[in-house]
Amino acid sequence: MQIAVSGGKGGTGKSTLAVNIAIALKEYFDLTLADLDVEAPNDHILLGIKLQNEEPVELFIPRFDYSKCIRCKKCAEVCEEHAIITMRDGTPFLMPTLCSSCGACKIVCPVEGAILQGKKLMGHTYVTKTPYGFPLVTGKLLEGEERAMPVVVAAKKRAKTLNKELLIVDTAAGTSNTVSKALEDSQLIIAVTEPTPLGLHDLELTLKLSHIMGIKARIVINRGDLGNKNNIRKLAHRYKAEIVAEIPYSENILKSYVEGKPVVLSDCEEAEIFRTLAKEVADYLR
Ligand code: SF4
Ligand code: SF4
Incomplete structure (x- = not known):
């Protein structure tokens, strides 16, 4: 099984949701978390761990004899x-x-x-043990390299070879072809948004993509207390995508970034939101 955490522009809280829900879902499934936001992977930072088991992602270039x-x-x-x-x-x-x-x-x-097999380094993939009982697979594009697809494909392939019951993919922001590649094979997309005009615009693109790909979507509103949610509700209704959680602007979450300790591990109110969401996702998948 596979689910995806996706959404619009960077900073909507997509990775925060991905790492926290992964920890909470570990109670229900043996799982892998794959950070496929290869231009700016940061799940390992939020998990407070260092990337390990590096493998290069290389492509063919001609070498002349x-x-x-x-x-x-x-x-x-x-x-x-x-x-x-x-x-x-x-x-x-x-x-x-x-x-x-x-x-x-x-x-x-x-x-x-006359033309021999040369190699061009595009980036790396990593498989890192986390203290939370699941591995994190990360794709990281080489700085200055623009073609993210080979790294997304390699990281996803490496994540799948771990053969866990559930794969959670954290996609890049937006709806590019690399995001579609990351979403492929998902049973559910959790679309993270925030109550701003840009958030609404990006959410519609994500919902459209999920509709085109035939994947069910659920919506999580981050910083839900900071804006008007009526338009998000209308959009959710139009795309038949239920709003499954609202995360408030939270000092506890900010503190968790600083400490590199996911908020779901604490006893605060926000932790309960992630745990409840994980249970709903588990019920949906089983
Ligand atoms: S140089 Fe590169 S792009 Fe050009 S034909 Fe050869 S492999 Fe293709
Ligand atoms: S022999 Fe091969 S490598 Fe040399 S110019 Fe012709 S096509 Fe290119």
């Missing part, structure tokens, strides 16, 4: 990214930042062994 290359320029001609430039005599050179790793150059090269 100039002793075999016949300077035919075919590799440069086929490259849609213009990542291969050639000298006047046909000698090819790669501009690695432009290469999309499509492999077309290797396919068209008429000389066996």
Whole structure:
């Protein structure tokens, strides 16, 4: 089984919800939490742990064996990214930042062994033990690298190989193709929003995406006491997505960030919200 925690712009409290609900859901399922917000993963920070068991995420780039290359320029001609430039005599050179790793150059090269398998580092994945009885899988895109998809795919694959009863994915903000990839195979999306015009706008995009992907959505309103929730209620009604929890603006949650100790572990009122939500999710999944 898989559920996803998703939502709009960064800072809506998506990761806070993901780590707290993961801890609370551990009571019901053997689970893995996967942080697929690969451009800015922060679940490990909220859990107060250091990332471990690093594995590289690498893609193909061509490496030329100039002793075999016949300077035919075919590799440069086929490259849609213009990542291969050639000298006047046909000698090819790669501009690695432009290469999309499509492999077309290797396919068209008429000389066996003139293009060798090179590797381009895109980022890393990690599997980290947490003190809460479940592993955290994290994808982290290399700084300056723009293509997040290979890292999302690699991290999700690594999370699935752990073969737990439940996989909780914490997606990036928004509705990009990497978010869709993270959401794939989910039985439920918990859409985190806040009562602001931007929050409402982003929530609608998330609900639309869940509708297109045929995945049920539930809504959690973060900082629910700071704005008008009527429009969120209307949107929830329109998309048949129940509002399952409201989290108030909370000093206790802020303190939990500072201490790196998830709030669900405490006895405060906010902890009970996460525990109740986890029970509802567990009931839904079973
Ligand atoms: S792998 Fe694709 S993008 Fe990269 S150099 Fe070859 S043809 Fe161009
Ligand atoms: S296609 Fe192969 S042989 Fe032709 S220029 Fe490129 S690397 Fe050299």
